[in-house]
Amino acid sequence: MKNIFKSALVATSLVMSLMACAEPSASPVKDKIESTLGLQVSSVADSPVPGLVQVMTDRGMFYASKDGTYFLQARIFNLDEEMRNETEEALGAIRLEGLQQFQDSAVVFKAEDEKYVVNVFTDITCGYCRKFHREIANYNDRGITVRYLAFPRAGLNSKPYNDMVSVWCAEDPLEAMTAAKADEEIASASCKNSVAQQYQFGQRVGVTGTPNIILPDGTLIPGYQPADQLEQALKQVM
Known part of the structure; x- marks a missing residue:
């Protein structure tokens, strides 16, 4: 099956279409969904x-x-285009556009010989996130730069959220991330940060865990x- 994503030009066009002001005929749809479903x-x-x-x-x-x-909550597939997932294609374009707002606010473990860059939604209390991080050197050795974005699964009014703020606001966020994922205590810290915005963005673009x-x-x-x-997946899309 061909890659479900088109060229960058097509992706950009999708984003522009999605982010454009809705036509007057769409306003009743917006109003009804907001008033009925919240x-x-x-x-x-x-x-x-x-x-x-x-x-x-805000929920996808x-x-x-x-x-x-x-x-409807659904996935649309195009039978005339080798079962292309139209929903995922549109979401992919929105993800790429949305990531730009966090260009300078991720916790980045950069590969010395960078070949690929991935953005990883993470939670410091998540077992598989901790496993992923224990192997961070393996990803970097393969030329994969890892940009961590915050997704505290317990929500914004939770201890994991507050702890992740402390990681993002630490004097050395990389050291704090490693310590937190090793279940070590980290110093409480606060600053202007985008942890909440990263979490909300994840919810919008299909992150559920x-x-x-x-x-x-x-x-x-x-x-x-x-x-x-992960390296093999990256080779297929690059």
């Missing part, structure tokens, strides 16, 4: 299916009928990946 709608755009619009919310992507009567890895083409891989498997 979701925050950031954009309403055309979908690949006639009669449906694509709705981006959904579809709705143009009159707002029907609301940790670790979740975003590849350079916007693909989201859920769960732990050994270094060799």
Whole structure:
């Protein structure tokens, strides 16, 4: 099966379409979803299916009928294009666009001979996140730079969230991340940070647990990946 993502130009076009102001006819859809379901709608755009619009919310992507009567949680596949996952393609473009806001606020373990860059949603209390981090040297040795984004699974009013703020605000965030994932106590710290925004962004683009890895083409891989498997996945998309 061909790669589900098109060229960067097509991805950019998708993002522009999704982020553009909704047409007047889409406003009732936004209003109805927000008032009925309590979701925050950031954009309403055309979908690949006639009669449906694509709705981006604070809890992910959904579809709705143009009159707002029907609301769907679904994946759209294009049978004429080798079962291309249209939903994942659109989300991939949104992920890449959204990552730009965290360009300078990730905790980065940089490969000396960098070949690839991945963004990894992580939680310092997650067992598989800790396993991933114990092998961070293996990823770096394969030329994989790891950019950690925060996804405290217990939510924003939790101890893991506060501890992750302390990691991001530590004098040495890399050292603090390693200590926290080794279950060591870290000094409490506070500063201007984007931990909450990273968590909320993850929820919007399909992250439901940790670790979740975003590849350079916007693909989201859920769960732990050994270094060799992650390298193979990167070779396929680069």
